[in-house]
Amino acid sequence: MSSSQMSRREAGIPAATKAGTVRRxxxxxxxxxxxxxxxxxxxxxxxxxxxxxxxxxxxxxxxPITLATGKDTTGxxxxxxxxWNSEHPDEKVTLVELxxxxxxxxxxxxxxxxxxxxxxxxxxxxPIWVAEFAANQWxxxxxxxxxxxxxxxxxxVKTGEYFGKQYAIPFNTNAGLLFYRKDLLDxxxxxxxxxxxxxxxxxxDVAELPEGRGVDCYxxxxxxxxxxxxxxxxxxxxxxxTVVDAEGNATVDTxxxxxxxxxxxxxxxxxxxxxxxxxxxxxxxxxxFQAGKLLFHRQWxxxxxxxxxxxxxxKVAGKxxxxxxxxxxxxxxxxxxGLDLAVSKFAKNKATALDFIxxxxxxxxxxxxxxxxxxxxxxxxxxxxxxxxxxxPYLATLKASLSSAVPRPVVVQYGDATAAIQEGAAAALSGxxxxxxALADMQRDLSAAIAEKK
Amino acid sequence: MSVLSQGRARRDxxxxxxxxxxxxxxxxxxxxxxxxxxxxxxxxxxxxxLAAFRLSFVxxxxxxxxxxxFKVTTTSYGLDNYEAVFTxxxxxxxxxxTTSFALVSVAIEVLIGVAMALVMHRAFRGRALVRAAIxxxxxxxxxxxxxxxxxxxxxxxVANELLxxxxxxxxxxxxxxxxxxxADTWKTAPFIGLLVLAGLQIIPGELYEAARVDGASPxxxxxxxxxxxxxxxxxxxxxxxxxxxxxxxxxxxxLVGPRKHSVETLSMVAFEEMSNLRFGTAAAYAxxxxxxxxxxxxxxxxxxxxxxxxxxxxxxx
Numbered sequence: 001m002s003s004s005q006m007s008r009r010e011a012g013i014p015a016a017t018k019a020g021t022v023r024r025x026x027x028x029x030x031x032x033x034x035x036x037x038x039x040x041x042x043x044x045x046x047x048x049x050x051x052x053x054x055x056x057x058x059x060x061x062x063x064p065i066t067l068a069t070g071k072d073t074t075g076x077x078x079x080x081x082x083x084w085n086s087e088h089p090d091e092k093v094t095l096v097e098l099x100x101x102x103x104x105x106x107x108x109x110x111x112x113x114x115x116x117x118x119x120x121x122x123x124x125x126x127p128i129w130v131a132e133f134a135a136n137q138w139x140x141x142x143x144x145x146x147x148x149x150x151x152x153x154x155x156x157v158k159t160g161e162y163f164g165k166q167y168a169i170p171f172n173t174n175a176g177l178l179f180y181r182k183d184l185l186d187x188x189x190x191x192x193x194x195x196x197x198x199x200x201x202x203x204x205d206v207a208e209l210p211e212g213r214g215v216d217c218y219x220x221x222x223x224x225x226x227x228x229x230x231x232x233x234x235x236x237x238x239x240x241x242t243v244v245d246a247e248g249n250a251t252v253d254t255x256x257x258x259x260x261x262x263x264x265x266x267x268x269x270x271x272x273x274x275x276x277x278x279x280x281x282x283x284x285x286x287x288x289f290q291a292g293k294l295l296f297h298r299q300w301x302x303x304x305x306x307x308x309x310x311x312x313x314x315k316v317a318g319k320x321x322x323x324x325x326x327x328x329x330x331x332x333x334x335x336x337x338g339l340d341l342a343v344s345k346f347a348k349n350k351a352t353a354l355d356f357i358x359x360x361x362x363x364x365x366x367x368x369x370x371x372x373x374x375x376x377x378x379x380x381x382x383x384x385x386x387x388x389x390x391x392x393p394y395l396a397t398l399k400a401s402l403s404s405a406v407p408r409p410v411v412v413q414y415g416d417a418t419a420a421i422q423e424g425a426a427a428a429l430s431g432x433x434x435x436x437x438a439l440a441d442m443q444r445d446l447s448a449a450i451a452e453k454k
Numbered sequence: 455m456s457v458l459s460q461g462r463a464r465r466d467x468x469x470x471x472x473x474x475x476x477x478x479x480x481x482x483x484x485x486x487x488x489x490x491x492x493x494x495x496x497x498x499x500x501x502x503x504l505a506a507f508r509l510s511f512v513x514x515x516x517x518x519x520x521x522x523x524f525k526v527t528t529t530s531y532g533l534d535n536y537e538a539v540f541t542x543x544x545x546x547x548x549x550x551x552t553t554s555f556a557l558v559s560v561a562i563e564v565l566i567g568v569a570m571a572l573v574m575h576r577a578f579r580g581r582a583l584v585r586a587a588i589x590x591x592x593x594x595x596x597x598x599x600x601x602x603x604x605x606x607x608x609x610x611x612v613a614n615e616l617l618x619x620x621x622x623x624x625x626x627x628x629x630x631x632x633x634x635x636x637a638d639t640w641k642t643a644p645f646i647g648l649l650v651l652a653g654l655q656i657i658p659g660e661l662y663e664a665a666r667v668d669g670a671s672p673x674x675x676x677x678x679x680x681x682x683x684x685x686x687x688x689x690x691x692x693x694x695x696x697x698x699x700x701x702x703x704x705x706x707x708x709l710v711g712p713r714k715h716s717v718e719t720l721s722m723v724a725f726e727e728m729s730n731l732r733f734g735t736a737a738a739y740a741x742x743x744x745x746x747x748x749x750x751x752x753x754x755x756x757x758x759x760x761x762x763x764x765x766x767x768x769x770x771x
Contacts, residue, residue: 103729110731135518135525163523223624225711276609279624287610412518412525415730419713430626 059143063349064092065356068109069124069339071100074373084359091352093122102126113138113346121347122357125168125340127159127407128414134162135412139342140350141165147358152378155405160340162410167342169361170378172369174337175401176234176325177394179289179297179307183319184212192323194331196238196263199296200272206295218267219277219285220298224426227281229408229418230335231298232425234325236260237406238332243421243446244409250446252424252439259328261435265428278429290314298325300337304394305374322394324401334405338376376402413449420445503744510535510737535738544723551631552719552743556699556750559638564692566639567646572680574647575654592644600708603637607709624709630716634706638699646691653687654680689758696754700747720746 069077078095085092096119098105106129112120113136125133133139144166149157152170160168180192184206193199203217220234221227233243241256251257267273274293277285282300289297290307292315297303304322307314325332341361343353359365366377370388376398382388383399392398411417424442427433433441513534516527539545574585591599606612607623614621623633657680665675703721710717712726720743727736 107729135523137524223711224626224714276620276622279609279622284609413730419726422713426626432626 059140059343059350059354061349062091062352064090064094065121065347065349065352066094066096066119067122067124067356067360068096068098068112068120070102070105071097073100076369076372080360080365080368084356088352088355091349091355093356096120109133109138113344116346118344118347120344121349121353122360123342123344124171125342127168127336127338127340128418130160130168130340130342131162131410131412132414133342134165134167138345139167140345141167142169142343142354142357146354147361148363151363151381153380153399153402155336155402155407156338156378159336159338159407160342168340169342169357171339171341171361172366172375173378173402174300174376175334175398175405176230176298177301177322177334177397177401178325179299179303179320179322181206181215181292181295181316181319182321184209184215184295187211192321193296193326194324195326196328199326203272203295212295214293215295216274216277216288216293217272218296218298219273219280219288219294221281221285222264222273222278222429223281223284224422225281226418226422228425229421230337232261232264232421233335233406233408234298234332235264237335238325238327239263240328242406244411244417244450248410248450250443250450252421252446253443257439258435261425261428261439263328264425265431265435268429269431289320290316292316301376301392301394301398302374304392322397324397324404331400331404334401336402336405336407338378409446411446411450416449417446420449506737506740506744509733510741512734512737514732514734535734536742538735539738539742544718547715548718548720548723549746551717552700552702552721554631555634555638555702555719556696559635559642559699560692560695562635562639563643563646563695564688566643567691568650568684568688570643570647571650571654571684574651588647589644591641592648594641596641596704597708599637599641600705603633603640604709607633624711624714626714626716628716630710630714634709634717637709638702638705641705642695642698646688646695649687649691649694650684653684657683692758693751693754697747697751700750701743 067077067081072078072095081093081095098108106126109120109123109125109129113133123133123139125139130139134141142165147166147169149166149169153173156170156173157166159173160166160170178192185192185202187209188202188205190202190205193202199218206212206215220231222231236243236252236257237260239256239260241254241260242251243257245251264273268275268278274288277288280288285294285297285299286303286306288294289299289303290313301322307320308317310317325334327333341357343350343357347353361378363377363379363382366379367382367385367388369375370377370382371391374392377383380399383395383402389395409417409421420442423445424433424438427441428435428438511531511533512529513532514527514529516525518524519526570588574581574588594602604624608614609620609622609624611623613623621629623629661679661683662675665679670678701721702719703725706717706719707722707725712718712722720739724736724739724743727733727739
């Protein structure tokens, strides 16, 4: 972000002064800039990048490496690195903390790759970047057999895959849950809904209760940002459709996709979703849920601990439960979040990097991360651990949600794909386009993003 | 002796048309003395501008190898990026947003800024406090003030509480545009205030005394004395603000978010293209914006005669 901004900032001021001074400039200054221009144009030949042989990289060389990851807000990563470093004094891992914002992390990873720098060895990637990084050959295909991928949830393992090769190993994962007000549902004697119709019925029942006044039915993340892509993809998957199919083609012109988007658009039209939820990101919805203004809320598991705080910040502490997301004819399907570990193509000491990923993504580490930071582990077994289930009562539901979850669309130009999805979904939700028209446009733009625009 | 003759020589060049050989000599000396500055300027300003300009002609087309899934990129030179800018859907609306932000918010800022300057210029008890208070918004980084206003314009925020309405500020529509104008005005009116205050402080008090003796009303004194004399400072302030608003990015990005058509500016489109790794189109958008800003600045200087290069100081001597 900053680099384009900077160049424009610098560009604005000379424009102003130029207007006044251009006549006064002595000839040699013009000559100098002409020389500069010539030098610039001379150095412009080799911009094209030819694909090299596509064999998985050689993982050789041992020595110090780095782990580049988003800001460690939990303060637990360094402890794990210290443990590794004390056992491997000659192969120390240094932590490189990137900004907290995902977009800025991506920018830095890309800059690092484009300068072919060896500053980052192991990259902690958002799963939606894996296709882009693999297609640009910024990360190496990993020897999948050396990792305990069979112990992990299959949907989660798939997030690290591109063109049949494993480019990244899951570090942690995430899936959406349906948070619901247990107290209100109990009063009406209704079970947590598994379909959208049941959910709307439950809302109608609760609305008749005296406690149900001022409580809106349902909200997700409907602002025009990545959250809308997540919620739209979930609605389509929950209606039995896909956004991008296994062959990589856009499939939002199908009947299922239409039913999914129709559910979201109708929600706003008939008042099932409060009007202001069209501006909700995660935290806006969480505030509304904690203030007791929502009966149902699609949210990531992090909300559990915060909504259950007894210090008065949450009015719903002890009064809510979680269920898998509802769908059209039965339980719905969540999108996947999380983080995947990959090895930069331009790094040194890749043998160490491979060993370190094995250690860092191990089940023991995943258990610690769950306990300390409540990050959802990729390992299926941990969800059935009685001690962990006691500490995190939502684990059983989360496992069910993760088992049926679908990765977000695998598209190399993910930025364009998510923009196309958000564009169409937002237009349908606001009513500025009909569901059919919005999906037709989305299909066109999404196909263009997949086919790679110029 | 030599000192004396040098001194005379310098005075000569100032008052009389100098002989050509001597002029060439001083010109060369001036060039030599200025060259480090020009070199640095060339490196940090000239080179990026030229590099971006060159990049805007680099047309790259990409495809995915169906066997390996790897990206294949070929590049050539051409005008396709500019064609994409002018024929695409994302030019007119962002251009109009950029321009309307510049026109409306700068107009409001001038009114409020001049009023602030007049208040800050008065002598009264607690003036230092008022001055500091007025300048606080200007001292806050734009991204931070964007966050502040994002909270205020939240659906459950203060703005809706005060208005007693449920306005969805960050959703598409006029209200999103308005929220940006309000936040921008809040932050930058003090800048105009500050520059106008500097202009006010060099107006001699005798002029006002004379006006009062002649029986001029305060209103008339403002129109006939204050405004004409503060004009050079005001024009520079407005020019700076215009250039600033035309390249507005951070406030809108933080306050409303990317890809919202009612507020998207040209710099945001350029940024969006860049973050999707289409550097050629991004550079084309940036170049178009650069030329647009240059044209606006040039027209403004021609129209209002902004004194940017210090001609005013010489004529007043």
